[in-house]
Amino acid sequence: MADHKHGEMDVTVQEKTFDGFISMVTKATVIIIVALVLLAMING
Template sequence: MADHKHGEMDITVQEKTFEGFMNMTTKATIAIVVFLIFLALIAV
């Protein structure tokens, strides 16, 4: 079995995936907040 050395694995793909996930989550959260404000303005 090969010895594992911390910090040697290439994680660029994982970093890009996480960045995309955070970007999508941020945009979805902003869209939901804007939609809720819009609903609140219509209901008044």
């Protein structure tokens, strides 16, 4: 079994995936908030 050395793993793919996830969640949140504001203005 290979010896594990902390901090040597290449995590660029995981970082890109995480950044994409955070970006998607942020955009979805903004869209939802805008939709709720528009619904409130229409039904006001």
